[in-house]
Amino acid sequence: MQPxxxxxxxxxAIVLTLVLGIAAAGQLAIEYWPGRTFDSAxxxxxxxxxxxxxxxxxxxxxxxxxxxxxxxxxxxxxMIHGVLIRLFGDPTLTGLVLMQASVVLMIAGMARLMxxxxxxxxxxxxxxxxxxxxxxxxxxLTSLNCDYLAAGLSLWGLVFYLDSPESPRRSALxxxxxxxxxxxxxxxxxxxxxxxxxxxxxxxxTRQWRAAAGFGAASLVLLAAFAALFLYLSDGRMLQSLAATxxxxxxxxxxxxxxxxxxxxxxxxxxxxxxxxxLALAKWLADGPxxxxxxxxxxxxxxxxxxxxxxxSRGIAGNHAIPLAAxxxxxxxxxxxxxxxxxxxxxxxxxxLSLILVACWVPGVPSPLKTIRxxxxxxxxxxxxxxxxxxxENGRLASENPSFAIVAGVRPFVxxxxxxxxxxxxxxxxxxxxxxRIRAREFDVLIGFDPxxxxxxxxxxxxxxxxxxxxxxxxxxRTILTPRTNGR
Numbered sequence: 347m348q349p350x351x352x353x354x355x356x357x358x359a360i361v362l363t364l365v366l367g368i369a370a371a372g373q374l375a376i377e378y379w380p381g382r383t384f385d386s387a388x389x390x391x392x393x394x395x396x397x398x399x400x401x402x403x404x405x406x407x408x409x410x411x412x413x414x415x416x417x418x419x420x421x422x423x424x425m426i427h428g429v430l431i432r433l434f435g436d437p438t439l440t441g442l443v444l445m446q447a448s449v450v451l452m453i454a455g456m457a458r459l460m461x462x463x464x465x466x467x468x469x470x471x472x473x474x475x476x477x478x479x480x481x482x483x484x485x486x487l488t489s490l491n492c493d494y495l496a497a498g499l500s501l502w503g504l505v506f507y508l509d510s511p512e513s514p515r516r517s518a519l520x521x522x523x524x525x526x527x528x529x530x531x532x533x534x535x536x537x538x539x540x541x542x543x544x545x546x547x548x549x550x551x552t553r554q555w556r557a558a559a560g561f562g563a564a565s566l567v568l569l570a571a572f573a574a575l576f577l578y579l580s581d582g583r584m585l586q587s588l589a590a591t592x593x594x595x596x597x598x599x600x601x602x603x604x605x606x607x608x609x610x611x612x613x614x615x616x617x618x619x620x621x622x623x624x625l626a627l628a629k630w631l632a633d634g635p636x637x638x639x640x641x642x643x644x645x646x647x648x649x650x651x652x653x654x655x656x657x658x659s660r661g662i663a664g665n666h667a668i669p670l671a672a673x674x675x676x677x678x679x680x681x682x683x684x685x686x687x688x689x690x691x692x693x694x695x696x697x698x699l700s701l702i703l704v705a706c707w708v709p710g711v712p713s714p715l716k717t718i719r720x721x722x723x724x725x726x727x728x729x730x731x732x733x734x735x736x737x738x739e740n741g742r743l744a745s746e747n748p749s750f751a752i753v754a755g756v757r758p759f760v761x762x763x764x765x766x767x768x769x770x771x772x773x774x775x776x777x778x779x780x781x782x783r784i785r786a787r788e789f790d791v792l793i794g795f796d797p798x799x800x801x802x803x804x805x806x807x808x809x810x811x812x813x814x815x816x817x818x819x820x821x822x823x824r825t826i827l828t829p830r831t832n833g834r
Contacts, residue, residue, distance in 0.1 A: 356682065356689050359696035360472045366703040367479020371487055374715045378488050381725040383438045383749050385718065387763060387794070388663070389490035390748035391417060392424055393437050394758045399428030404576070405583035406761060408590055409776040413759035414766055416776060418591045421576055421584060422534040423492035437752065441490045448494035453477055455501030456676050462509055463642065463680045473679040479699055480618040481706075482664055482671055484714035488723075493668040496535035501672065503527035507545055508641055525561065529568040533576070537656055540648035540669065544641050547648075551639040590774065591765045593659070601658035608657045616664050618699055619671045623650075625678035625695040632681075632688055642677055649673045661764045724822040729753040732821050736828060737791045746794030750821070759789075773804035781809045787829035789815075794824040 378385075384393065395417065398406055404425070406415035423444075430440035456474035461467055477483055486493075507524035510517035524545075531538040542565055549558035576584050612620035626646055630638070637643050653670045656662055678695070681688040706713035724732075733754035737743055745751045748758035760766055760780075769777030781801060783789060792815055799811040815827040 353689070356693040356696075357469070359693040359700065360469065360476070363479050363696045363699045363703070364472055364475050366700055367476065367483075370703055370706060370713075370715070371478050371484050374484050374487055374718065377715065378718055378723070379442075381727060382488075382723060383726055383729075383753055384441065384490045385488045385721065385723045387747040387749075389441075390745075390750075390752070390758070391419065391762045392427070392490045392492070393441060393752060394748040394761055395419060395424035396427035396431055396441070397437055397752065399425050400431040404580040405587050407583060408586060408769075408774075409779055412757065413761065414769075414776050414780065415583070415761050416587050416591050416765040416769065417762045418588060418765070419492070420533050420535055421580075422530060423495050426495075427490075445486075445490055445494065448492075448498055449477070449483070451498035452494050452501060452672055455498050455505055456672055456679075458505045458509075459501055459642070459676050460679045462505065463676075464683050465679055466682070469682055470679065473675060473682075476622075476675060476696070476699070477672065479703060480616065480622070480671060481702075481714055482616045482619050482667060485616075485717075486665055486668075487714075488718060489665075491665050492534050493665045496531050496538050497669040497672050499527045499531035499534060500538045500541035500669065501676075503531060503541055504545070504641060504645065521561075522564065525564045525568060529565065529572060532569065533572055537652050537666070538669070540652045540673075541645060543648045544645035547644050548639060548641045591762075591768065596659045600660060604654055604656075604658035607662070608654045611657070611664060611667055616667060616671075618702055619664075619667050619674070621695050621699055621702075622671050622674040622678060625681070625692060626674035626676075628691055629677050629681050629684070629688065632684065642673075642680070646673050646677050722822040726753050729821065732819060732826060733791070733793075736819065736826055741790035742788060743791045743793065744789045744795075745792070746824070750793050763794075770801050770803050773806060777803060778806070781806070784809055784811065784814055787814050790828065792827040793821060795827060797825060797827060 384390065395405075398404070404421065405417075406412070408414065408416045427437070427441055427444050430444060431437050434440050453471075453474045456477070457467070457470040460470035460473060465473070503524045505524075506520045506527065510520045525542075528538070528542040528545075531541065542561075546558060546561055549555075549561060612623055630643055630646055633643065638647075649670050653667060656666045678692060681692045705711045706715070729750055730753060733743065733750065737754060737756075742759060743751050743754060743756055744759045746760070746763045748761060751758040766777065766780060768774075770781060771777070781803060784801075792811075795811060795815075797812045797815065797817045801809045801811075803809075811827070814830055816830050817825045818828050819826040
């Protein structure tokens with residue numbers, strides 16, 4: 347990068363944002379992690395899937411005597427986690443290592459992609475590292491999910507496709523490996539189609555017809571091959587699970603609000619991602635139509651569209667903005683080699699990120715750390731103490747968060763409460779079976795279910811949980827319920 351009078355200000359803004367972000371994330375990690383497991387029900391689903399795979403089961407049946415399955419999650423992430431559990435045990439520690447390794451993979455891919463667009467190496471790593479300065483990273487520092495691995499594989503797919511060696515043979519190998527990475531990313535999270543779509547559109551727009559045809563054919567062949575492999579390993583349960591949960595209970599009325607929910611996510615819940623997105627959008631506009639057909643610019647458009655569409659589904663949270671944040675930072679980062687106004691805009695955006703980070707330490711200003719404190723997430727010792735008290739030997743536990751069952755040393759009976767709720771609404775046999783067990787009071791302990799819950803299955807009679815179970819204790823902010831008896 348050529349020296350400019352505004353370069354020191356930009357570098358100071360980048361370093362300040364990075365330092366503040368690492369400090370905030372470090373404080374959260376130190377305060378949360380000793381003695382705890384992952385904090386969310388979603389994390390519990392991922393961990394349960396991994397433990398099942400470690401025990402030789404890829405996708406549990408949707409309905410069996412052992413409990414309820416059914417999830418929209420793709421297999422690669424939890425299969426890797428399952429292998430780590432087989433090798434090292436401790437699903438929490440191995441999951442935490444896998445999560446942070448995925449973050450490093452994504453940051454490295456971002457840095458390399460910026461370097462391919464003439465951003466100096468040190469600055470490319472620093473800007474990519476600003477991932478750690480977003481509230482989004484802090485929110486998922488205590489969780490387990492596949493999004494960072496999926497984004498990392500997608501970014502490295504772009505890198506290998508764009509950074510092909512001059513040798514025809516090596517170039518073909520690099521591009522073939524890129525296709526493999528795109529397919530692996532898809533089987534980590536299906537919404538990663540933004541990256542291969544960007545490459546395919548670039549090949550079409552630049553009239554590289556043979557390359558486009560080869561790319562499309564190779565992608566389809568690998569997709570089919572891996573689909574066949576996963577279906578074989580799961581005895582077809584993968585397809586059954588994905589088919590049963592694909593829509594998540596979404597309807598057209600809910601889907602119509604996807605743009606509003608997308609805007610709220612970036613403006614209210616994750617403003618740091620919103621700033622990165624606006625910086626990238628400004629760079630996209632500044633580059634003009636002449637650059638809009640480049641793979642990076644197309645990737646930005648595609649990931650934006652995919653993210654918006656993703657918010658048409660129920661059960662969507664901020665983790666779905668992770669690839670958008672990554673691509674946005676990469677595109678915004680290319681402004682360091684742009685015009686003076688672009689560099690100043692980038693410096694201003696990072697300075698604003700720093701102000702947000704500082705504000706999060708101010709009393710009354712929301713932050714991931716304050717949210718964690720308010721949630722009163724129980725420790726492993728607290729979970730064990732409560733389950734030991736209320737769960738009889740060989741008793742049956744159903745938990746809204748499967749992590750509690752795992753810590754208690756029992757197999758989670760409910761895999762994914764979000765999917766189970768959808769099954770109940772639709773009258774699916776798994777939902778009907780669950781309500782039958784509730785009426786019969788077959789569960790010795792329920793954790794995390796609202797006592798006032800009223801289930802209304804399609805074509806069936808409503809079931810009120812408090813008619814059959816009573817609250818007896820609390821685990822953090824979650825309620826522990828046991829069956830009603832004649833005396834209560």
